[in-house]
Amino acid sequence: MKEFGVEDIKPILDRYNLDHHLIRRGFFFAHRDLDKILDIYHSGREFAIVSGRGPSNKVHIGHMLIFNFVKWMQEKFGVEVYIPLSDDEKYVFGKVKDLNEAEFFAYDNALDIFSIGLNPKKTHFFISTRYPALYRYSVTLSRNLTFSTVRAVFGFKGETNPGAIFYPIVQSAHILLPTIEKGLPVLVPIAIDQDPYIRVVRDISAKMELFKPAAIHSKFLRGLDGRPMSASNPKTTIFLTEDESSIRKKVWNALTGGWKRAKDQRKYGGKPELCVVFEWFSTYFLKSDDDLKKVEMECRNGEKLCGQCKEELIDYLTDYIREHKRKRRESIKELRGTFMHEVNEEIMSKVEGMDDESR
Amino acid sequence: MKEFGVEDIKPILDRYNLDHHLIRRGFFFAHRDLDKILDIYHSGREFAIVSGRGPSNKVHIGHMLIFNFVKWMQEKFGVEVYIPLSDDEKYVFGKVKDLNEAEFFAYDNALDIFSIGLNPKKTHFFISTRYPALYRYSVTLSRNLTFSTVRAVFGFKGETNPGAIFYPIVQSAHILLPTIEKGLPVLVPIAIDQDPYIRVVRDISAKMELFKPAAIHSKFLRGLDGRPMSASNPKTTIFLTEDESSIRKKVWNALTGGWKRAKDQRKYGGKPELCVVFEWFSTYFLKSDDDLKKVEMECRNGEKLCGQCKEELIDYLTDYIREHKRKRRESIKELRGTFMHEVNEEIMSKVEGMDDESR
Numbered sequence: 001m002k003e004f005g006v007e008d009i010k011p012i013l014d015r016y017n018l019d020h021h022l023i024r025r026g027f028f029f030a031h032r033d034l035d036k037i038l039d040i041y042h043s044g045r046e047f048a049i050v051s052g053r054g055p056s057n058k059v060h061i062g063h064m065l066i067f068n069f070v071k072w073m074q075e076k077f078g079v080e081v082y083i084p085l086s087d088d089e090k091y092v093f094g095k096v097k098d099l100n101e102a103e104f105f106a107y108d109n110a111l112d113i114f115s116i117g118l119n120p121k122k123t124h125f126f127i128s129t130r131y132p133a134l135y136r137y138s139v140t141l142s143r144n145l146t147f148s149t150v151r152a153v154f155g156f157k158g159e160t161n162p163g164a165i166f167y168p169i170v171q172s173a174h175i176l177l178p179t180i181e182k183g184l185p186v187l188v189p190i191a192i193d194q195d196p197y198i199r200v201v202r203d204i205s206a207k208m209e210l211f212k213p214a215a216i217h218s219k220f221l222r223g224l225d226g227r228p229m230s231a232s233n234p235k236t237t238i239f240l241t242e243d244e245s246s247i248r249k250k251v252w253n254a255l256t257g258g259w260k261r262a263k264d265q266r267k268y269g270g271k272p273e274l275c276v277v278f279e280w281f282s283t284y285f286l287k288s289d290d291d292l293k294k295v296e297m298e299c300r301n302g303e304k305l306c307g308q309c310k311e312e313l314i315d316y317l318t319d320y321i322r323e324h325k326r327k328r329r330e331s332i333k334e335l336r337g338t339f340m341h342e343v344n345e346e347i348m349s350k351v352e353g354m355d356d357e358s359r
Numbered sequence: 360m361k362e363f364g365v366e367d368i369k370p371i372l373d374r375y376n377l378d379h380h381l382i383r384r385g386f387f388f389a390h391r392d393l394d395k396i397l398d399i400y401h402s403g404r405e406f407a408i409v410s411g412r413g414p415s416n417k418v419h420i421g422h423m424l425i426f427n428f429v430k431w432m433q434e435k436f437g438v439e440v441y442i443p444l445s446d447d448e449k450y451v452f453g454k455v456k457d458l459n460e461a462e463f464f465a466y467d468n469a470l471d472i473f474s475i476g477l478n479p480k481k482t483h484f485f486i487s488t489r490y491p492a493l494y495r496y497s498v499t500l501s502r503n504l505t506f507s508t509v510r511a512v513f514g515f516k517g518e519t520n521p522g523a524i525f526y527p528i529v530q531s532a533h534i535l536l537p538t539i540e541k542g543l544p545v546l547v548p549i550a551i552d553q554d555p556y557i558r559v560v561r562d563i564s565a566k567m568e569l570f571k572p573a574a575i576h577s578k579f580l581r582g583l584d585g586r587p588m589s590a591s592n593p594k595t596t597i598f599l600t601e602d603e604s605s606i607r608k609k610v611w612n613a614l615t616g617g618w619k620r621a622k623d624q625r626k627y628g629g630k631p632e633l634c635v636v637f638e639w640f641s642t643y644f645l646k647s648d649d650d651l652k653k654v655e656m657e658c659r660n661g662e663k664l665c666g667q668c669k670e671e672l673i674d675y676l677t678d679y680i681r682e683h684k685r686k687r688r689e690s691i692k693e694l695r696g697t698f699m700h701e702v703n704e705e706i707m708s709k710v711e712g713m714d715d716e717s718r
Contacts, residue, residue: 088494088498091498091499091501091502092498094502098499099495099498099499129494129495129498130495132491135447135488135494136488136489138494138522139450139451139458139522140450140457142451142521142522143450143451143453146517146518146519146520147515147516147518147519147520147521157506158506158507158510159505159506161501161502161504162501162504162506162509162524162525162528163497163498163501163525165506165521165525166521166524166525168521169521
């Protein structure tokens with residue numbers, strides 16, 4: 001919190017009745033102006049959530065954690081949710097071979113996100129290079145930022161694509177879109193490492209006398225090896241496309257807080273605070289504090305062995321993903337209506353076809 | 360030509376029968392690959408001309424010179440003409456207060472340009488922030504250029520708007536639009552100081568294996584004080600909105616090649632090579648070489664005094680602008696159809712209303 005200059009979330013939880021397990025358990029731990037935007041809400045005005053996705057790969061369970069939280073916020077506060085899909089970002093930073101590849105993942109990822117049960121009337125997807133007014137908004141904002149600031153915040157080199165220097169402005173336009181188009185103040189749920197983008201958009205907003213977007217900051221969900229989950233480490237990541245055998249193989253390699261020998265575990269007990277399996281219980285599968293406490297105790301006192309926890313996690317994940325695939329198939333029809341621009345039929349039907357065949 | 364590394368135009372004139380007074384008289388004096396694009400034309404394939412306008416002010420006669428030449432090319436070669444109106448450029452470089460101001464000048468300037476008699480079926484205007492696919496094209500091109508190159512060519516500072524660093528790519532997308540959308544090779548008529556933009560777009564094209572845009576380079580038309588004509592020096596510039604009394608006032612202050620006293624002029628003769636009035640005869644009003652030669656001789660041998668030439672120029676300009684205003688009014692109806700995107704009704708009708716009232 002000190003490094004990024006953000007506020008602790010704990011002091012404001014009771015005031016706003018923010019009772020979600022991801023907040024209680026410290027996954028969302030910091031904020032900027034969350035109190036301000038909730039005061040606005042409680043004074044009877046609406047706000048919007050902007051929660052983006054960089055479409056360069058399949059969605060994994062780490063991404064879904066944020067969107068599940070967004071869904072909860074949407075239900076609790078009735079907010080409009082805007083989901084920018086930044087094909088341009090992934091292209092200018094060299095993460096996809098072309099914009100069509102990013103567009104394929106955009107529709108694919110949107111389907112995963114939408115299918116968690118977001119309200120189709122209050123959820124708005126757009127692909128960065130496909131939304132006609134976005135470049136105009138970006139140009140409008142650009143005058144309130146200098147190259148020095150962009151360089152200081154993001155640190156560019158000579159070989160940088162000039163599109164990457166412009167991109168922080170485009171991302172600011174993503175975030176300010178509900179403010180520009182509807183006059184809605186914005187809240188952004190975001191992983192803490194992305195806070196520099198929030199600082200940039202808040203600077204721009206202040207200069208333009210627009211509401212400075214509020215943010216709620218999360219930690220990273222850890223991958224199975226204990227490092228932050230990332231699609232570029234597929235062995236330690238659970239994608240929403242996994243089948244049971246691959247889940248099983250991956251989970252059995254998970255980092256835990258237990259002993260190698262069952263004997264030691266029974267004698268000394270494990271350390272759930274180190275264990276990725278326990279973290280996934282805590283963030284995903286055990287929403288009741290009593291259930292979670294029980295697992296924690298059984299681990300610490302040596303009653304429960306890592307193998308048992310892993311088998312439980314495999315079951316949870318398998319059920320979760322089976323259910324997700326079903327919901328994904330059912331969401332296809334409504335997805336198009338949630339896009340703020342015409343969809344590319346060729347690419348969209350490829351995404352749809354994929355679900356028909358293999359899921 | 361050495362400084363910019365461009366080719367002399369003279370050696371290729373006869374081969375392609377390029378008989379236009381602005382070429383004969385050295386106003387268009389250099390090129391890149393003009394021979395290549397004309398070879399393509401003579402082999403039976405089409406090409407396109409891209410000739411942009413930065414809409415931050417009224418159009419003056421210096422701008423029109425280029426567009427008159429474009430019209431001649433359109434008639435001679437039957438080419439499609441694309442006219443990007445770079446509202447974004449004028450905004451990111453701080454030349455307009457907002458994008459709406461630039462959009463007003465975009466429609467206003469487009470009307471001036473179109474009314475010279477461009478073919479409505481083969482002329483395509485677009486405003487940079489209004490053409491939906493333009494940002495996508497720009498992002499696609501961006502990967503073929505580095506920040507180092509942009510900095511080396513255009514020399515940015517810390518306080519630069521990051522939009523200005525991205526703009527060379529957007530301008531490349533303007534120029535390559537007919538190639539991207541229609542597969543047409545492109546020719547750009549351009550003032551010599553704009554050649555760095557051509558170098559950038561040619562570099563990008565080479566990397567993407569697209570046809571490298573050809574260019575034909577002009578000098579500047581001089582303003583009445585002998586410096587390059589510029590809208591920011593209104594006293595020495597003739598806008599297309601001038602009336603006779605303001606033309607008279609400005610032209611009487613023109614730099615000439617004559618003597619202060621009529622006596623000296625009659626004795627020693629004048630120097631037409633220094634004279635702005637003569638330059639405007641040469642570029643605009645005396646297309647017959649015999650007529651021009653006659654004025655030159657009468658000046659050199661002291662027969663004709665500067666006052667006479669100025670009075671003639673006032674008459675030419677007054678007639679030209681009166682005629683232009685008439686054609687402008689007549690062109691209003693057809694203008695909308697030449698835009699490649701929806702026009703902003705509010706701003707367009709302001710431009711139209713202006714002509715109804717005051718011209």
